[in-house]
Amino acid sequence: MYKYACLNPIASVGLNRFTVDYVKTEDVNEAEGILVRSASMHEMDFSDNLLCVARAGAGVNNIPLDECAKKGIVVFNTPGANANAVKELVFAGMLLAERDIIGGVQWVKDNANDENIAKSAEKAKKAFAGGEIQDKKLGVIGLGAIGVRVANAAKHMGMEVYGYDPYISVAAAWSLSRDIKHVTNIDEIYEKCDIITIHVPLLDSTKGTISKDAINKMKEGVIILNFARDLLVDEQAVLAGIKSGKIKKYVSDFANTITAGQEGCIVMPHLGASTEEAEDNCAKMAVDEVRNYLENGNIINSVNFPNCDMGVCNTEGRIAILHANQANMIAKFSSIFGELGINISDFTNKSKGNYAYTLADADSPITEEIAKKLTEIDGVIRVRVVK
Structure with a gap:
């Protein structure tokens, strides 16, 4: 009999994949497997019973990976399970940035009591005019599960797409449309693209990828999208870029005190994977990883031990x-x-x-x-x- 614990609510469609050989426990110290979403595990003391942790999502910065490895605790994530949800939100952010949809919607709310609102709207809408994404140059930094989907979908929407990833996997390369321009120098993205979206993991080597120097190389009126991690972008440099007119809009899925409420910033409360479908997919994959490891010893999608x-x-x-x-x-x-x-x-x-x-x-x-x-x-x- 195996015992598992959940540090966050995990979709029942995933938990139902556990067999009768598994029992859920509220005591994490007796659990052999832990399922987690966003709860921080950095201050936890790990029991000797714990064999594995499965993060129902891609990012694992809430888990002390090396400490787990030193104790022989395998940490899994669920790459690709929420990729479509994030991809769709990226395009929502892109459209919100290109066209002042938010401003237009707010105008309608503010003028809801106007008896002649339809006529007034015809006059007011000029203030909310924007552009189209078709024929725009899109730069995708990071061609993993999400980046590849964004790049391919953008091509279908009539965009000219540039992709950068020096560590692209064979699977991702096979999935990438042949029409994507795969560049080997990230500066080419900065210098040529009208819209730039970043999809890389947060590591010491990737922190601040979108830096002041990078922004200086970008085109005037560039749109920057960040649905990966806020620390990948020097957001103070972004605010300066918005103020100078260099950056048209910054769209982020990570609410913080730097960008929240700032002019030119569209900030969302980490909605990337917040769809029923994504949560179900992540839960199912996480449970399958835990079961495969506990029952067979197999490691699939580990971030601190080899597969x-x-x-x-x-x-x-x-x-x-x-x-x-x-x-x-x-x-x-x-x-x-x-x-x-x-x-x-x-x-x-x-x-x-x-x-x-x-x-x-x-x-x-x-x-x-x-x-x-x-x-x-x-x-x-x-x-x-x-x-």
Whole structure:
């Protein structure tokens, strides 16, 4: 029997994917798996029972990834599950920025008691005129699950699309329309594009990607969209750009004291993934990741350990070893298996940064004695008997 806990409300369509072998607990200290959305886990003390955390969403800045890795706790996210929801909101933001829809709607509200509002509107609408996105140049920084969808959809809407991502995955490359201009220098995005949207994860290396220097290279009247993370953009530099006329509009999905209520800023309360469909998709993927890891030892979509998939275990035993990414580890594992007479029928080892993961199938049951000996090897973080 496995126990799991939810730190935020998780869609029932996802939780219903747990079988009768799973029990929900309100005590996080007895949970082997945790499901979370936005709740911060940085101040939490992690129980030795905890094996994995699944974030029902893409961003994981609310989870202490390295601390989890040091304790042998695998952290998952759900890339792509909310991609369509974010993509659609990006286009909503783009249209709100190009055409003064918000100003026009506010005018109607302010003049709701005018008996001649229809006639008055014909005169007033000139103040809310805008432009069209067709034939505009769109720059997409980051071609992951969301960026690719935005780029492809923009092409279908008649835009000229430039994409930048030095780390584009094979899957994303295959999904990207051949009509997208894939640039290798981000300055080309800054210098050529009328509208720029950013879709990269928040890392030390990406913080402040849209900087003062980047803004200086942009076209006059540029529109900047940020539905990824607020710290990717130097928002003080953006406000200065709006004041000078360099930036026409800044659209952000992250309400904060810098941009909220500021002229030229359209700020939303983090609505990107706030659709019923996205929440359902994230919940289903998160539950599937937890189940696959707890039941089979497989790691899919981890952000702190390497992905590793050996399918459903059909042998007598399977053991999972989370360890440091250092030399001679496999030789040490093999020595223990040989010493105890364990025949390994299948074996895989993957690494990611400072950490690595080994999964092994045996022709005989894995005993606690085996697990104990493996745990004693220097560099091993955690050993788990899967079957």
